[in-house]
Amino acid sequence: MRLDALLVASAARLAAAGSPTPRLDAEVLLCHLLEVDRTWLYTWGDREADPATAERFAALLARREAGEPVAYLTGEREFWGLRLATEPSTLIPRPDTETLVEAALEKAGAAGGRLLDLGTGTGAIALAFASERPGWRVLGVDLRPEAVALARRNAERLAIANAVFRQSDWFSALEAAEGEAAERFELIVSNPPYLADDDPHLARGDVRFEPASALVAGDGGLADLHHLVRTAREHLAVAGWLMLEHGAEQGGAVRQALISAGYAEVATRCDLAGLERVSLGRWPGR
Numbered sequence: 299m300r301l302d303a304l305l306v307a308s309a310a311r312l313a314a315a316g317s318p319t320p321r322l323d324a325e326v327l328l329c330h331l332l333e334v335d336r337t338w339l340y341t342w343g344d345r346e347a348d349p350a351t352a353e354r355f356a357a358l359l360a361r362r363e364a365g366e367p368v369a370y371l372t373g374e375r376e377f378w379g380l381r382l383a384t385e386p387s388t389l390i391p392r393p394d395t396e397t398l399v400e401a402a403l404e405k406a407g408a409a410g411g412r413l414l415d416l417g418t419g420t421g422a423i424a425l426a427f428a429s430e431r432p433g434w435r436v437l438g439v440d441l442r443p444e445a446v447a448l449a450r451r452n453a454e455r456l457a458i459a460n461a462v463f464r465q466s467d468w469f470s471a472l473e474a475a476e477g478e479a480a481e482r483f484e485l486i487v488s489n490p491p492y493l494a495d496d497d498p499h500l501a502r503g504d505v506r507f508e509p510a511s512a513l514v515a516g517d518g519g520l521a522d523l524h525h526l527v528r529t530a531r532e533h534l535a536v537a538g539w540l541m542l543e544h545g546a547e548q549g550g551a552v553r554q555a556l557i558s559a560g561y562a563e564v565a566t567r568c569d570l571a572g573l574e575r576v577s578l579g580r581w582p583g584r
């Protein structure tokens with residue numbers, strides 16, 4: 299079958315299976331197999347798919363029809379213009395999270411400083427920031443060793459030298475040895491788990507295949523956000539910023555938590571859809 303006809307038939311199958319982006323999914327999967335970009339597909343659609351490619355494509359299509367995310371099938375996703383390897387051990391980076399990167403860049407002088415990314419996953423936020431601010435030292439931590447290994451691989455693939463990654467239960471690996479002062483950061487950012495365990499999104503689309511450890515938090519989704527607001531104070535430099543991504547309905551609760559914990563200049567940023575997405579506050583020091 300010709301490639302263009304194969305795409306039309308595949309997109310129809312994925313549409314029937316409920317994919318919100320059937321044509322795009324089919325194109326991305328075929329490009330992945332052929333190791334070409336989408337422009338190549340549009341240019342050479344009259345070529346015949348060889349039988350081996352057609353068979354491998356059919357297998358990928360069947361997995362996509364069953365709902366598996368395209369980013370897990372191809373093993374990569376673009377974020378902030380960076381091609382990041384993805385794995386089922388952690389979240390697929392979302393475009394919404396670029397709001398957090400933008401907020402961090404806005405507060406980060408070009409001269410240099412230290413940024414900590416808590417729950418780094420693929421390393422998306424840490425690597426996007428590090429790629430824009432080579433004078434800063436960036437540390438990303440994650441509870442899951444597989445995520446830490448993935449983030450390190452992404453840094454290597456992208457040749458980003460000013461970001462390093464460590465396994466840590468939030469701040470646990472950063473506690474100072476007795477008699478020493480803990481390292482402090484000018485910026486602490488996080489996109490922590492923030493869905494309640496009964497959130498209906500957990501049963502829909504790509505989210506069904508992502509790990510609960512990246513998505514779900516206690517206390518109706520607020521437990522990790524509250525924990526980070528309380529504990530980050532001990533790790534922020536004077537006048538440093540804490541920035542947290544959260545659900546569209548959680549902005550009020552996060553702002554309140556930041557104010558109660560003593561942060562100043564508390565504010566919330568909206569994502570491109572106009573939804574409250576990132577809340578931030580400045581630590582005045584004590």
Ligand SMILES: C[S@@+](CC[C@H](N)C(=O)[O-])C[C@H]1O[C@@H](n2cnc3c(N)ncnc32)[C@H](O)[C@@H]1O
Nearest residue numbers: 389391417418419440441467468489490491512
């Ligand atoms: C919503 S995902 C965000 C991943 C990535 N930062 C992004 O924005 O694409 C949350 C991440 O927090 C990590 N995580 C969950 N609990 C943690 C903990 N106690 N300490 C450190 N990381 C944790 C998860 O493994 C997951 O990678």
